[in-house]
Amino acid sequence: MTTEESFTPISNLLKLLNIEHILDEVDKNSFFPLKVPSSFVDKIEKNNPDDPLLKQILPLKSELENVDGFTPNPVQETEFMPAVGVLHKYYGRALVIVTQKCSIHCRYCFRKHFPYSENNAEKEQWKSAIEYIKSDTSISEVILSGGDPFSISDAKLSYLLEKINEISHIEFIRFHTRFLPTIPNRITDNLIKILEVYSNKISIIFHINHPNEIDEKLAEKVKLIRNTGIIVFNQSVLLHSVNDNIDILSNLSKKLYKSGIVPYYLHFLDKVQGASEFFVSENIACELISQMRKTLPGYLIPRLVRENAGDMSKEYMPINSRLTKNIG
Numbered sequence: 001m002t003t004e005e006s007f008t009p010i011s012n013l014l015k016l017l018n019i020e021h022i023l024d025e026v027d028k029n030s031f032f033p034l035k036v037p038s039s040f041v042d043k044i045e046k047n048n049p050d051d052p053l054l055k056q057i058l059p060l061k062s063e064l065e066n067v068d069g070f071t072p073n074p075v076q077e078t079e080f081m082p083a084v085g086v087l088h089k090y091y092g093r094a095l096v097i098v099t100q101k102c103s104i105h106c107r108y109c110f111r112k113h114f115p116y117s118e119n120n121a122e123k124e125q126w127k128s129a130i131e132y133i134k135s136d137t138s139i140s141e142v143i144l145s146g147g148d149p150f151s152i153s154d155a156k157l158s159y160l161l162e163k164i165n166e167i168s169h170i171e172f173i174r175f176h177t178r179f180l181p182t183i184p185n186r187i188t189d190n191l192i193k194i195l196e197v198y199s200n201k202i203s204i205i206f207h208i209n210h211p212n213e214i215d216e217k218l219a220e221k222v223k224l225i226r227n228t229g230i231i232v233f234n235q236s237v238l239l240h241s242v243n244d245n246i247d248i249l250s251n252l253s254k255k256l257y258k259s260g261i262v263p264y265y266l267h268f269l270d271k272v273q274g275a276s277e278f279f280v281s282e283n284i285a286c287e288l289i290s291q292m293r294k295t296l297p298g299y300l301i302p303r304l305v306r307e308n309a310g311d312m313s314k315e316y317m318p319i320n321s322r323l324t325k326n327i328g
């Protein structure tokens with residue numbers, strides 16, 4: 001796919017970053033093992049065990065502790081799967097588990113316990129997913145997720161887009177991907193050509209959590225995508241010790257915008273088992289957004305949202321109403 005798929009073994013990573021002294025804290029046998037591409041490693045600061053990018057990817061023994069309220073399936077997705085690899089929970093939108101593969105393993109991932117073996121549309125080449133979407137004319141948007149939809153080959157992606165585009169009631173196709181900050185070279189000229197064919201339907205939501213994930217190369221790739229007319233957004237997860245800080249969130253919004261990406265969602269952590277160390281309380285989350293509103297224009301303020309199991313849409317979390325009046 002690209003020349004940049006080399007993933008770093010855990011001991012090499014610690015050595016490279018000069019933090020071998022934390023080896024005892026690391027879970028070397030995690031069921032969701034370390035997976036990080038070299039281009040993401042390059043953005044991690046050396047000699048810093050608290051680096052915010054490192055925290056997102058390093059499996060720690062503390063993940064093994066059971067914490068009340070943190071469960072394997074926090075948003076109960078499997079209860080809303082009418083066909084193999086199709087999640088149909090919200091009106092008008094169906095999400096396809098395109099593949100189980102990702103460019104990186106994020107420690108906070110709410111799908112890390114997801115039963116991909118039974119619910120991965122790739123295993124039967126998206127056949128029943130396409131059939132299901134075809135059969136329900138109320139669906140106007142297909143969301144390509146996973147795993148990461150950019151993990152599949154260009155040929156497969158092209159085939160999938162062609163099949164979805166043939167369905168007359170589909171007006172929008174949305175990608176959710178973390179490839180941009182992890183393996184930006186995945187955004188090849190060929191991929192751009194494939195996406196461009198459907199640019200009037202496609203939007204892309206990137207998943208970027210910290211300003212240090214954004215560099216010039218990333219911005220160049222965004223420019224290529226935007227040149228096709230495709231609209232791009234970002235969704236971050238609010239993570240303790242990574243981005244739960246007014247300066248970091250403000251800087252993230254500014255860097256995203258300067259790179260051509262609209263800060264769209266700041267997502268409250270889904271309480272998945274093993275991710276409790278990333279939890280940020282509702283009060284602090286709302287306060288952070290309130291503070292951003294005091295200093296930034298409205299278009300740099302992401303919407304603070306939460307997913308509640310069984311709800312018919314995401315919940316927009318209420319921010320202090322007095323401060324809401326200050327939106328620019």
Ligand code: SF4
Nearest residue numbers: 102105106109147178
């Ligand atoms: S890229 Fe997305 S799906 Fe993959 S591990 Fe990270 S959060 Fe989970």
